[in-house]
Amino acid sequence: MTGVATGPPEPVQIDVHLRDGTLASLADDVRSGLSRNPRELPPKYFYDARGSELFERITELPEYYPSQIEQDILDVAGQAIVELVRPQEIVELGPGSARKTTALLNPMIELGLGTRYVPVDVSESAVQDCAERLVATYDSLAVHGVVGDFERHLDRVPPASGRRLIAFLGGTIGNLDHPRRSVLLRALRAQLVPGDRLLVGTDLVKDRERLEAAYNDSAGVTAEFNRNMLRVINAHLDGDLDPDLFDHVAFYNEHARRIEMWLRAREDMSVRIEALEMEVDFEAGEEMRTEISCKFTRESLVREYRDAGLELVSWYTDPDGLFALSLAGPAGDGDR
Ligand code: SAH
Ligand code: AVI
Helix, strand or coil: CCCCCCCCCCCEEEEECCHHHHHHHHHHHHHHHHHCCCEECCHHHHCCHHHHHHHHHHHCCCCCHHHHHHHHHHHHHHHHHHHHHCCCEEEEECCCCCCCCHHHHHHHHHCCCCCEEEEEECCHHHHHHHHHHHHHHCCCCEEEEEECCCCCCHHHCCCCCCCEEEEECCCHHHHCCHHHHHHHHHHHHHHCCCCCEEEEEEEECCCHHHHHHHCCCCCCHHHHHHHHHHHHHHHHHCECCCHHHEEEEEEEECCCCEEEEEEEECCCEEEEEHHHCEEEEECCCCEEEEEEEECECHHHHHHHHHHCCEEEEEEEECCCCCEEEEEEEECCCCCC
16 A cells, blocks of 8 residues: 545635745835826725735724625525525635625525535735634635635636536626726636626615715724735735825725725835835825725616626616626526
């Protein structure tokens, strides 16, 4: 006998594709983002361990309705979605804590359809924590986590073990602008085989007051989340940006149908980002954009799906039409 290990497969496997690449892409993105006018930084850099934790706190704020409403929709429709798709595995893009995903995992496992879950997130702590929690919750679940960027590492998602439901919850797709959404939706379409489905959570167009309140909470958690981008730059690129010298700004751009988050310099300052050998001057009042959060209608999504070779299969929303989950599949694969 050779010493070949036998027995059941490990319940958790995590592939890390970012540690090496992160610094390079953060450096490139910060260098080019700070050289632009207006300055702009990609929102994926909010999410180190602290940023992921701050986002979790955002989901509990009374003003931040998307998380609770999406949870309510999933509580009502999760079982029906799983019965319709009959997935053998769930891949999730940007799961964060994956709390809402149990509304899909429960029926998949209880109906005996499948036992594999593949979370794909830039936050290593998010992937680790959700994997540990989920295997402790479900005896039969195998988690194959991918610490990676869903815009760069979709090819690292392990091959499908059967019919796949790709979940992209929370409205995170809205943090990409239209051209990037289009690239991502096409890449996702290319991964789907007949029978596979994509389940996307999107925040819907609504009155300005409600939208702006969700991004300007009275406890100031969103402001801290916004400033966390500066801490991430300081930590990874040896910068000396002072988060206390930037104000959080968030407003609804009605024309573009999106919330925009900015950081506004409180005073004239000069900052140094050592790893980039870069000196950056800010004038008092100067702003840099840290996030867009696009809002959708059913029509706008149907159009984007169609342009990516996808077709809307079902639409789930709350009674007030605040948030929606849409199930899409390859065009022409509607009545499997
Ligand atoms: N889906 C969860 C979390 C949303 S927060 C919910 O609905 O509550 C957004 C999540 O997406 C974070 O966990 C963040 O780390 C992850 N994320 C953001 N940009 C990403 C990217 N480009 N690639 C992979 N994950 C990303
Ligand atoms: C993750 N994403 C969908 C959130 C949003 O609403 O755009 C991130 C967020 N930014 C501020 N609050 C929450």
